[in-house]
Amino acid sequence: MEQNRPEPMKISFDFDNTLDNPKMQRMAKKFMNMGAKVFITTSRSQQQGTVRLPNHDLFRTAKMLDIPKKRIRFTNGEPKVLFLEGFDLHFDDMYGEIQDINRYSRTCQGVLFTPHNIRKRL
Numbered sequence: 001m002e003q004n005r006p007e008p009m010k011i012s013f014d015f016d017n018t019l020d021n022p023k024m025q026r027m028a029k030k031f032m033n034m035g036a037k038v039f040i041t042t043s044r045s046q047q048q049g050t051v052r053l054p055n056h057d058l059f060r061t062a063k064m065l066d067i068p069k070k071r072i073r074f075t076n077g078e079p080k081v082l083f084l085e086g087f088d089l090h091f092d093d094m095y096g097e098i099q100d101i102n103r104y105s106r107t108c109q110g111v112l113f114t115p116h117n118i119r120k121r122l
């Protein structure tokens with residue numbers, strides 16, 4: 001019999017100073033273990049002119065966390081809110097991105113991550 005299951009949550013993480021942090025990596029794994037779909041949304045570019053940028057650190061982390069390549073999005077400096085329609089949460093260390101998301105996204109809640117403050121407090 002068809003069950004009325006809710007859509008899995010779509011959770012997005014920035015990479016630099018967010019998902020490169022072990023604390024956020026543990027959180028991403030928790031979300032995945034709860035059945036959420038985890039994505040990376042980075043301002044980085046995949047290409048500079050005709051040259052493909054390797055982004056080795058990003059792909060290595062994604063592989064370690066079992067985030068498939070199709071769930072990695074490069075915004076190439078474009079505001080992330082444009083890439084987050086239909087998402088539930090996005091974590092980022094850039095206040096401007098979070099502000100845009102919380103002002104303009106109909107679905108997504110932005111959450112500011114402040115790695116340095118957290119480290120200092122521990």
Ligand SMILES: [Mg+2]
Pocket residue numbers: 014015016017018092093094
């Ligand atoms: Mg960042």
